[in-house]
Amino acid sequence: MTDGAxxxxxxxxxxxxxxxxxxxESARFVGGQVPDLAEFDQWxxxxxxxxxxxxxxxxxxxxxxxxxxxxxGNIGHHSGKFFTVQGLDVRLPGAAVPAWTQPxxxxxxxxxxxILVKEFDGVLHCLMxxxxxxxxxNGVQLSPTVQATRSNYTGVHKGKAVPxxxxxxxxxxxxxxxxxxxxxxxxxWFHRKRNRNMIIEVFEPVEVLDGFCWLxxxxxxxxxxxxxxxxxxxxxxxxxLPFAGAQPADTTSxxxxxxxxxxxxxEGGRGSRHSMGDILAWITDARTxxxxxxxxxxxxxxVRGWRRNPEAIWHETGAFFRVIxxxxxxxxxxxxxxxxxxxxxxxxxxxxxLVKRIDGVLHVLMHARVEAGYLDVIExxxxxxxxxxxxxxxxxxxxxxxxxxxLATSPDQIRYDxxxxxxxxxxxxxxxxxxxxxxxxxxPLQQYPDYRWMTLSxxxxxxxxxxxxxxxxxxxxACLHSLWSKQAVLA
Amino acid sequence: MTDGAxxxxxxxxxxxxxxxxxxxESARFVGGQVPDLAEFDQWxxxxxxxxxxxxxxxxxxxxxxxxxxxxxGNIGHHSGKFFTVQGLDVRLPGAAVPAWTQPxxxxxxxxxxxILVKEFDGVLHCLMxxxxxxxxxNGVQLSPTVQATRSNYTGVHKGKAVPxxxxxxxxxxxxxxxxxxxxxxxxxWFHRKRNRNMIIEVFEPVEVLDGFCWLxxxxxxxxxxxxxxxxxxxxxxxxxLPFAGAQPADTTSxxxxxxxxxxxxxEGGRGSRHSMGDILAWITDARTxxxxxxxxxxxxxxVRGWRRNPEAIWHETGAFFRVIxxxxxxxxxxxxxxxxxxxxxxxxxxxxxLVKRIDGVLHVLMHARVEAGYLDVIExxxxxxxxxxxxxxxxxxxxxxxxxxxLATSPDQIRYDxxxxxxxxxxxxxxxxxxxxxxxxxxPLQQYPDYRWMTLSxxxxxxxxxxxxxxxxxxxxACLHSLWSKQAVLA
Numbered sequence: 012m013t014d015g016a017x018x019x020x021x022x023x024x025x026x027x028x029x030x031x032x033x034x035x036e037s038a039r040f041v042g043g044q045v046p047d048l049a050e051f052d053q054w055x056x057x058x059x060x061x062x063x064x065x066x067x068x069x070x071x072x073x074x075x076x077x078x079x080x081x082x083x084g085n086i087g088h089h090s091g092k093f094f095t096v097q098g099l100d101v102r103l104p105g106a107a108v109p110a111w112t113q114p115x116x117x118x119x120x121x122x123x124x125x126i127l128v129k130e131f132d133g134v135l136h137c138l139m140x141x142x143x144x145x146x147x148x149n150g151v152q153l154s155p156t157v158q159a160t161r162s163n164y165t166g167v168h169k170g171k172a173v174p175x176x177x178x179x180x181x182x183x184x185x186x187x188x189x190x191x192x193x194x195x196x197x198x199x200w201f202h203r204k205r206n207r208n209m210i211i212e213v214f215e216p217v218e219v220l221d222g223f224c225w226l227x228x229x230x231x232x233x234x235x236x237x238x239x240x241x242x243x244x245x246x247x248x249x250x251x252l253p254f255a256g257a258q259p260a261d262t263t264s265x266x267x268x269x270x271x272x273x274x275x276x277x278e279g280g281r282g283s284r285h286s287m288g289d290i291l292a293w294i295t296d297a298r299t300x301x302x303x304x305x306x307x308x309x310x311x312x313x314v315r316g317w318r319r320n321p322e323a324i325w326h327e328t329g330a331f332f333r334v335i336x337x338x339x340x341x342x343x344x345x346x347x348x349x350x351x352x353x354x355x356x357x358x359x360x361x362x363x364x365l366v367k368r369i370d371g372v373l374h375v376l377m378h379a380r381v382e383a384g385y386l387d388v389i390e391x392x393x394x395x396x397x398x399x400x401x402x403x404x405x406x407x408x409x410x411x412x413x414x415x416x417x418l419a420t421s422p423d424q425i426r427y428d429x430x431x432x433x434x435x436x437x438x439x440x441x442x443x444x445x446x447x448x449x450x451x452x453x454x455p456l457q458q459y460p461d462y463r464w465m466t467l468s469x470x471x472x473x474x475x476x477x478x479x480x481x482x483x484x485x486x487x488x489a490c491l492h493s494l495w496s497k498q499a500v501l502a
Numbered sequence: 503m504t505d506g507a508x509x510x511x512x513x514x515x516x517x518x519x520x521x522x523x524x525x526x527e528s529a530r531f532v533g534g535q536v537p538d539l540a541e542f543d544q545w546x547x548x549x550x551x552x553x554x555x556x557x558x559x560x561x562x563x564x565x566x567x568x569x570x571x572x573x574x575g576n577i578g579h580h581s582g583k584f585f586t587v588q589g590l591d592v593r594l595p596g597a598a599v600p601a602w603t604q605p606x607x608x609x610x611x612x613x614x615x616x617i618l619v620k621e622f623d624g625v626l627h628c629l630m631x632x633x634x635x636x637x638x639x640n641g642v643q644l645s646p647t648v649q650a651t652r653s654n655y656t657g658v659h660k661g662k663a664v665p666x667x668x669x670x671x672x673x674x675x676x677x678x679x680x681x682x683x684x685x686x687x688x689x690x691w692f693h694r695k696r697n698r699n700m701i702i703e704v705f706e707p708v709e710v711l712d713g714f715c716w717l718x719x720x721x722x723x724x725x726x727x728x729x730x731x732x733x734x735x736x737x738x739x740x741x742x743l744p745f746a747g748a749q750p751a752d753t754t755s756x757x758x759x760x761x762x763x764x765x766x767x768x769e770g771g772r773g774s775r776h777s778m779g780d781i782l783a784w785i786t787d788a789r790t791x792x793x794x795x796x797x798x799x800x801x802x803x804x805v806r807g808w809r810r811n812p813e814a815i816w817h818e819t820g821a822f823f824r825v826i827x828x829x830x831x832x833x834x835x836x837x838x839x840x841x842x843x844x845x846x847x848x849x850x851x852x853x854x855x856l857v858k859r860i861d862g863v864l865h866v867l868m869h870a871r872v873e874a875g876y877l878d879v880i881e882x883x884x885x886x887x888x889x890x891x892x893x894x895x896x897x898x899x900x901x902x903x904x905x906x907x908x909l910a911t912s913p914d915q916i917r918y919d920x921x922x923x924x925x926x927x928x929x930x931x932x933x934x935x936x937x938x939x940x941x942x943x944x945x946p947l948q949q950y951p952d953y954r955w956m957t958l959s960x961x962x963x964x965x966x967x968x969x970x971x972x973x974x975x976x977x978x979x980a981c982l983h984s985l986w987s988k989q990a991v992l993a
Contacts, residue, residue: 121790121793188783189779190779190783191782191783191786191787192782192786193786193789207786207790287966288679288681288966289679291682291683291966291967292679292681292682295682295684295698295968296682298684299612299684299698302610302611302612386877386878387877387968475779475782476967477786477878
């Protein structure tokens with residue numbers, strides 16, 4: 012909330028056309044005095060040594076601080092805070108799998124994911140944090156400035172104060188709100204989970220604490236090419252950074268065709284395959300069609316097809332995910348030791364979009380996707396979002412559309428291909444292969460009524476609002492933005 | 503869903519800047535061959551004779567087709583369709599009234615409210631219906647082309663087919679989708695009720711059935727000045743009609759200051775007090791603040807402070823509303839006779855906005871309002887929305903902000919002042935005084951953090967999306983649009 016308190020010389024907010032994201036090619040650090048990415052690596056390694064977790068699996072029944080409700084079987088924290096593991100009963104009339112039950116995380120609190128940005132010598136920098144989470148497969152990852160549940164910052168945790176939180180909570184500071192929007196998280200694992208995604212530009216000097224550093228947008232984009240480095244919470248916030256006007260239009264002339272098409276896609280106002288009105292009507296229609304979707308919380312003991320013993324909860328086929336318990340000993344974090352349940356997914360997932368140049372403008376093929384945990388039935392997901400091995404033994408008809416096309420793609424069509432981690436606070440070693448594949452194929456609407464070609468500008472417009480673009484698609488939007496950087500485009 | 507099937511010569515959808523609402527001063531009928539509003543009156547009177555309801559109060563216990571659940575006390579239809587009357591338990595920590603329970607209508611189906619529009623000789627016309635509803639205090643009112651619950655059009659009703667429904671359901675017809683968005687209804691009386699608000703432009707000849715007629719936008723605007731004439735469902739759809747570009751900008755020179763400021767407010771792109779980004783951040787902040795609002799369905803028998811006998815359900819103070827039963831005999835409708843429960847509110851409500859010219863652009867003072875039945879905690883309501891007599895005996899501090907200012911306004915500040923009816927299918931004689939009051943006062947944000955000045959263009963932008971603008975505010979937006987017509991502006 013800026014309450015109209017704009018800084019002198021700045022007009023409008025980030026979402027207005029006049030707001031430009033000032034990226035430049037010359038990437039450099041300011042706060043940490045690290046002039047290039049080689050020195051970043053050194054800083055990052057050092058952070059990894061200072062911030063660590065030792066994670067040990069423990070039986071669900073032995074989780075100190077947590078209890079299983081004797082009546083429902085639900086697993087909750089004794090404070091009543093954080094989250095509970097409950098059951099969900101899903102009815103999807105007309106779908107391939109029209110009904111199922113599953114365990115799900117219920118975390119009704121809206122937390123804050125916030126990135127502080129600041130201009131140094133005309134270059135916009137993001138204050139990033141090297142943060143370790145128990146579910147991370149590789150220790151430290153780059154996180155937003157603030158990544159805090161409400162329990163975190165209201166002190167239920169009994170841990171240290173969350174650094175920089177005051178910038179996101181105190182409205183009287185002179186800052187500019189670039190983005191502030193609640194966005195959903197994994198609808199297959201979370202019941203109606205939302206976090207507030209915030210980007211705030213500050214004008215005053217900011218002390219850089221241990222474990223934090225300023226990176227330019229260009230540097231963050233380069234680091235998005237590295238496996239498991241930029242964490243999910245950072246990616247979703249970065250996706251909300253408006254990119255219209257980030258580059259002068261006339262710079263497209265020197266670019267290769269792909270990057271020029273990408274830039275036009277971000278700019279907006281150019282030929283999009285469908286108008287924004289048509290896209291919104293399509294979403295309304297899809298949400299109305301699936302209006303008899305029911306997702307009701309049930310006792311965890313009443314989920315069918317799942318097995319439970321003192322150790323864990325798992326699906327009888329071994330598919331989907333397991334609910335496990337962990338004991339965490341951490342250095343460099345708010346709290347030194349704790350236990351918690353986590354979700355451990357099966358295998359590495361695939362999150363892929365087909366992209367296509369239509370009249371010189373890059374379009375992304377979005378899927379109107381139902382997930383049980385969504386607040387409003389449907390959100391726009393990537394072209395393909397699944398764990399391929401779940402489909403290994405099924406007939407081609409039962410496989411998700413475009414899955415085989417994406418898997419069979421030739422290397423010269425691949426524009427982005429990196430494995431990235433999902434939220435390490437709730438998910439144990441949850442990793443997805445994020446893939447951008449360029450295609451020339453037609454996608455007839457009659458045959459694929461749940462898919463639409465959209466520009467990045469249209470997705471950016473939807474990202475100003477809640478519940479339109481899912482977390483996996485938001486990650487890919489951050490990755491697509493990163494392809495602006497020359498270094499980032501694959502050969 | 504247009505699926506890209508644009509009619510030749512038309513580009514983009516209504517929500518795009520190039521779409522102009524083609525209103526003209528010369529109001530005339532086409533379908534009904536009624537050339538002026540005098541003849542409209544004659545046609546309308548005739549419709550009132552052919553379409554009537556005889557409504558008789560009957561005890562809740564005697565409603566044929568309805569039953570009271572012996573365990574919960576909930577009142578439902580034997581088919582399980584239409585709606586149920588249940589209980590709602592509301593917790594609003596920190597509010598003046600932090601907790602209460604109440605009866606509420608649960609109608610999870612998303613119905614269709616649709617207006618068919620068509621150009622005759624360059625003038626856009628709306629196909630309006632003279633429709634009677636049992637709750638209307640005055641018989642027939644002007645309704646959208648289609649006003650149908652899902653039960654209506656899937657035949658649970660066992661009534662006649664809904665005329666013109668095929669235009670809104672059949673996607674293969676050559677038409678242009680001007681608006682298609684789900685919007686909420688009264689959050690105090692409905693639990694999460696939503697209807698799909700649709701405007702479709704057709705190009706083919708349309709047969710005008712008995713009880714329907716084509717009216718220009720200008721005529722509809724004039725009729726909005728008449729008490730209880732344009733019904734709620736028509737008003738909410740009209741509010742979703744985009745008004746940007748409706749008049750060439752240079753026509754403002756001949757207008758009085760108020761109408762010129764109104765036109766600039768609709769046009770957008772001109773000085774708004776707050777940027778759209780700031781408005782969205784303010785809404786995010788408000789929704790996050792009230793995130794611990796809980797509204798849980800409970801058995802109707804468990805509402806506290808309410809009395810029930812075989813006749814009705816009422817609050818022990820006599821305030822708020824009653825749940826009553828009615829027996830309806832209707833002519834000119836789908837079904838000849840039925841019974842149903844209805845909500846009968848206490849007194850005539852007040853729905854008022856303060857408007858102010860800021861740098862020559864009309865701004866409307868909107869209120870971030872919590873209602874128990876909203877899907878997402880808060881929607882933007884008018885400056886004042888209440889039943890004044892509920893506050894007659896309370897101290898000034900307990901009265902809603904701006905209520906006394908609105909009631910004490912001098913006649914020369916009043917731009918619109920008409921009593922209009924709410925939905926007559928569920929509410930019995932529910933009427934509100936709709937009021938637009940121009941002011942010069944300052945509204946300091948520190949003192950009124952839940953209020954913001956907004957332009958009509960900004961409200962129009964929000965109306966492209968669900969759950970931002972409440973039903974009362976949408977009615978007032980339709981009324982504000984109507985003030986464009988010279989005839990409509992009060993002296």
